[in-house]
Amino acid sequence: MKVIKIDKSEFNAGLEKLENAYRLFGPVKEQSYYAFKALDAGEKPDLEYTNTRLSAKSLLYPQSEVLFEYSLDKSDADYAILKEPEKDYSPRAVIGIRPCDADAFAVVRRNFETPEYQDTYWLKNYDATTLVGLACDNPVPTCFCTSAGSGPFNEANLDVLLVDTGDAYLARVLTEKGEKLADSAGWTKPADQSEEDVSKRRSEAESKIKSRVNTENLKDQALTSLYDADAAIWEKEAFSCINCGTCTYACPTCWCFDVQDENYGKSGVRIRNWDSCMYPLFSVHASGHNPRGQKLARIRQRFMHKLKYYVDKYDKGIQCTGCGRCVRMCPVNIDIRRVCNQMNSYDPESCSCAVTS
Amino acid sequence: MTTYSDKIKEISKRLLKEGKVDLVIGFRKGSVPLMNQPMFAKNEGDVDSFVWDSNCGINLANYVTDRSEKIGIVAKGCDSRNLVVHIIENKIKRDQLHIIGVPCKAMVDRHKIAAMMPGEIESIEENEADGTLTVTGSGFSETLNKAGVLQENCALCMHRNPVLYDELIAEEVTEQNPEEVDQYAAVREVENMAPEEKWAYFDSLFSECIRCYACRNACPLCYCPTCFVDESKPQWVGKSVDPADVRTFHFLRAYHCAGRCTDCGACVRSCPVGINVRALTKKLEKDCLENFDWKSGLTLDKRPPLDTFRPDDPEEFIK
Ligand code: SF4
Ligand code: SF4
Ligand code: SF4
Ligand code: SF4
Numbered sequence: 096m097k098v099i100k101i102d103k104s105e106f107n108a109g110l111e112k113l114e115n116a117y118r119l120f121g122p123v124k125e126q127s128y129y130a131f132k133a134l135d136a137g138e139k140p141d142l143e144y145t146n147t148r149l150s151a152k153s154l155l156y157p158q159s160e161v162l163f164e165y166s167l168d169k170s171d172a173d174y175a176i177l178k179e180p181e182k183d184y185s186p187r188a189v190i191g192i193r194p195c196d197a198d199a200f201a202v203v204r205r206n207f208e209t210p211e212y213q214d215t216y217w218l219k220n221y222d223a224t225t226l227v228g229l230a231c232d233n234p235v236p237t238c239f240c241t242s243a244g245s246g247p248f249n250e251a252n253l254d255v256l257l258v259d260t261g262d263a264y265l266a267r268v269l270t271e272k273g274e275k276l277a278d279s280a281g282w283t284k285p286a287d288q289s290e291e292d293v294s295k296r297r298s299e300a301e302s303k304i305k306s307r308v309n310t311e312n313l314k315d316q317a318l319t320s321l322y323d324a325d326a327a328i329w330e331k332e333a334f335s336c337i338n339c340g341t342c343t344y345a346c347p348t349c350w351c352f353d354v355q356d357e358n359y360g361k362s363g364v365r366i367r368n369w370d371s372c373m374y375p376l377f378s379v380h381a382s383g384h385n386p387r388g389q390k391l392a393r394i395r396q397r398f399m400h401k402l403k404y405y406v407d408k409y410d411k412g413i414q415c416t417g418c419g420r421c422v423r424m425c426p427v428n429i430d431i432r433r434v435c436n437q438m439n440s441y442d443p444e445s446c447s448c449a450v451t452s
Numbered sequence: 453m454t455t456y457s458d459k460i461k462e463i464s465k466r467l468l469k470e471g472k473v474d475l476v477i478g479f480r481k482g483s484v485p486l487m488n489q490p491m492f493a494k495n496e497g498d499v500d501s502f503v504w505d506s507n508c509g510i511n512l513a514n515y516v517t518d519r520s521e522k523i524g525i526v527a528k529g530c531d532s533r534n535l536v537v538h539i540i541e542n543k544i545k546r547d548q549l550h551i552i553g554v555p556c557k558a559m560v561d562r563h564k565i566a567a568m569m570p571g572e573i574e575s576i577e578e579n580e581a582d583g584t585l586t587v588t589g590s591g592f593s594e595t596l597n598k599a600g601v602l603q604e605n606c607a608l609c610m611h612r613n614p615v616l617y618d619e620l621i622a623e624e625v626t627e628q629n630p631e632e633v634d635q636y637a638a639v640r641e642v643e644n645m646a647p648e649e650k651w652a653y654f655d656s657l658f659s660e661c662i663r664c665y666a667c668r669n670a671c672p673l674c675y676c677p678t679c680f681v682d683e684s685k686p687q688w689v690g691k692s693v694d695p696a697d698v699r700t701f702h703f704l705r706a707y708h709c710a711g712r713c714t715d716c717g718a719c720v721r722s723c724p725v726g727i728n729v730r731a732l733t734k735k736l737e738k739d740c741l742e743n744f745d746w747k748s749g750l751t752l753d754k755r756p757p758l759d760t761f762r763p764d765d766p767e768e769f770i771k
């Protein structure tokens with residue numbers, strides 16, 4: 096692995112060079128929040144941010160995405176034929192994504208690229224994207240990435256990791272995609288003595304993370320006993336939930352969508368929109384029957400999916416990278432850390448679990 | 453507000469012990485600053501988690517809808533008004549409720565406080581004696597006057613004391629003087645805009661909406677089994693983030709709340725992105741006041757103007 100030193104005074108010049116070869120995306124401040132956005136020519140990402148309000152998932156997976164267009168005009172030769180619209184899959188780079196959000200792409204990929212199914216829309220976007228991460232020096236109190244399989248300096252799934260050392264970034268070039276990007280930016284100056292510096296910063300950042308989830312027993316817990324833990328876990332957790340779906344929209348690892356046809360006069364589009372298992376409509380059958388008609392069943396689905404089904408199916412930890420967004424944004428303070436710890440310590444014999452926080 | 457919290461615990465324990473109620477609905481301290489969590493207690497042990505402070509802005513009336521048990525409910529002024537609306541609309545029966553009334557000292561605006569701070573908030577200390585909040589985060593600690601960071605609806609509130617209750621946890625608080633509080637300044641500002649300005653205003657008001665519906669779901673009035681935005685046969689509204697669909701949702705929802713909304717502010721408090729959806733409901737509140745001399749949720753004895761028909765209605769079109 097190559098480590099390059101980029102003086103901050105030269106950083107923007109590098110970004111400008113990148114504009115020739117990549118479409119650039121990065122965090123910018125919008126009103127009082129940060130959001131990931133396509134950067135206009137000359138626009139710079141604001142790397143002073145802590146984290147964005149919503150995750151980076153929309154960069155590969157927009158909230159609403161047109162899959163097909165069609166004509167409803169009977170006199171049209173293409174009447175009622177679904178046609179894929181032109182899409183831009185040219186190289187793009189995300190500058191300054193946090194390690195937890197980059198890691199979330201790996202979590203989602205396990206589901207979007209399986210031997211049976213490939214989500215081509217997501218994969219084409221993913222393949223076109225180079226991820227330039229920004230190590231987190233100042234995690235916030237709701238971050239628990241270190242116990243959720245990620246970490247403030249986690250390099251998994253990044254192409255480059257930038258470590259802020261004051262007046263320079265140390266760029267850890269992790270993949271071929273990363274090398275290509277560094278070359279295009281003209282970032283070539285090798286860094287000396289970087290390892291020690293980085294690991295010191297890494298442990299400093301990690302030590303600032305005080306909040307955690309316990310996940311070691313999740314795999315061994317019997318699925319049905321967790322599912323049936325209504326009195327011990329689900330009734331209490333479901334009570335305050337208003338089924339707004341904010342948690343799933345904010346979450347970088349929630350991947351569910353709904354497909355809709357929308358007609359405008361004589362033409363129409365087939366779009367997919369983010370959906371959420373917290374909504375009653377998510378699971379309602381054409382007959383009108385809803386297997387998850389009660390909110391208890393919906394809350395249980397969200398947590399069982401993230402913390403049990405996913406764990407069992409892929410054996411790669413939980414479907415959560417510890418970004419803490421759902422904890423911060425849930426309007427009624429449902430806290431995945433508390434739920435996870437309850438699931439982890441649940442004992443069906445005594446019908447009890449440790450309630451923390 | 454330890455005295456408030458203690459009193460709530462004491463009453464709840466008594467009610468559960470005497471078997472007067474099957475459960476009590478209240479708040480527990482949240483796991484993050486500025487957020488308390490609605491909870492129910494069925495036994496004395498659970499009751500010990502009850503808390504009361506300036507972060508109890510969620511409207512608990514939302515949690516009794518169509519329940520069948522005997523329920524003890526902790527209710528501040530606006531919650532009690534929504535209980536009145538619920539009772540009138542047959543969403544709960546009066547005799548199912550034991551209302552533990554909380555003379556409210558107003559709730560603080562979580563979005564506003566978060567936006568004022570230079571970093572992530574780690575903790576908040578409330579000092580009731582001098583009306584301040586000390587907000588601490590990494591590298592900062594600031595003391596705010598609570599009065600300056602109230603939820604907007606709380607700053608305008610005229611019914612901090614519960615309007616319907618079985619017992620109060622403390623002496624009533626002094627209500628604000630209606631002469632001194634200009635209820636509708638913000639509404640008039642919009643009313644006075646030119647059409648293009650209004651368009652731009654609503655455009656920007658909803659530009660960040662993610663269509664999560666937290667505003668609707670936090671609202672005790674929004675109890676329809678299937679909301680019009682969720683209907684699929686026929687489908688009235690598109691489901692993408694198309695601005696026309698987003699606005700349709702907001703405008704129609706607001707109209708469904710006309711004459712029923714108590715301006716509790718739970719919608720705004722719940723919105724993950726802090727959109728002021730009250731801008732719409734407050735205007736309708738003003739219209740109801742001006743046209744029908746009506747304020748919602750104050751009495752069990754009168755039906756709301758928009759769900760009554762009178763043969764002697766003065767309006768020509770209705771006859
Ligand atoms: S954000 Fe909270 S209230 Fe909304 S659906 Fe998720 S858990 Fe429920
Ligand atoms: S479940 Fe919550 S903490 Fe975990 S990745 Fe999703 S939003 Fe972040
Ligand atoms: S938690 Fe719910 S919305 Fe998220 S991926 Fe799982 S089923 Fe889908
Ligand atoms: S809560 Fe906010 S973001 Fe969600 S639908 Fe309502 S206004 Fe939009």
